[in-house]
Amino acid sequence: MSLKIQNLTKVYGQQKAVNDISFDVQKGEIVGFLGPNGAGKSTTMKIATCYIPATSGSVEVCGFDVRQSPNDVRRNIGYLPEHNPLYLDMYVKEFLEFVGGIYKIKGNTLKQRIEEVIELVGLQVEQKKKIGQLSKGYRQRVGLAQALIHDPQVLILDEPTTGLDPNQLVEIRSVIKQIGREKTVIFSTHIMQEVEAICDRVVIINKGQVMENQPLDKLVQSGKNLEQIFRDLTTR
Incomplete structure (x- = not known):
């Protein structure tokens, strides 16, 4: 089992951001984690990545x-937050060396791993630039690279x-799908076409x-439409 969430609750003051949720994610699955703004998606992800306590x-x-x-969780998990935290004055390779050092990857091992993730996420052409010179699509690739540097x-x-343009959307989806062949991937999105294109399963959360x-295939076979489910949730 790659991820196991049991009876998870997070309370801020009088508000339950996450209310007694449970679900599992199996090794090798790509799971779409869906829901309206404020549904509890980011809170759940932050708890799973050790950023905030439950x-x-x-x-x-x-x-x-x-x-x-x-610490064992952090070694096994890679995280790309919604607001991609990058050092814009650093060069792509310099930044990945910095992140790799945090995970205590050194020497030739780090050098080889940087080359691997750069190729995996498609950063070869831009790898010698400063991050601040990159388009948003390529910055997202750098964010993916840092999340993958320690081979979680x-x-x-x-x-x-x-915020990506249509071409960048297609490219990043392709990268995520490729990564999902070897990793367990959980990602949140509001784009239903994205879910239909790359997900094995969906977990929908509201309030x-x-x-x-x-x-996903069983949800489709049941006659339920993701767009309609999402619209129904936002009107409740």
Whole structure:
């Protein structure tokens, strides 16, 4: 089991951002984590990546509990937040060397890994530029590269294609699909076509609660339309 969430709750003051949710993600799955703004997606992702603590419940990543073994979780997880945190004055390779050093990857091992992720995410042409000189699409690729630098088993991406033009959308989707052949990928999005193009399963959350958790093909066979489900949620 790559990710196991059980009875997870997060309370801010009087508001339950996440309300007793449970779901699992199997090794090798690409799962779309869907829901309106404020549904609890980012909060769940931040708990799973050890950025904020849960109020109650548990999250395990590759068998490690986020509370009891946060360093083991971080070694097994790659995270790209919604607002891609990059050092714009650093060069692409320089930035990846910096991130690799945080994970204690050194020498030839780090050099080889940087070359691997640059090729994987399609940064070869731009690898010698400063990050601040890159388009948003290529900055997203740098964000993906930093999330992958330590070769994690699980990749969590929060709105990885927000603000990209149509060509960039297609390219980043292709990268995510390629990564999903070897990694477990959970990503949030508002773009239903994106889910239909690359996901194995969808988990739909609204007001902190899981509303749907099904393989995509079964959801389609049941006659449910993702666009309609999403519209219904936003009017509740």
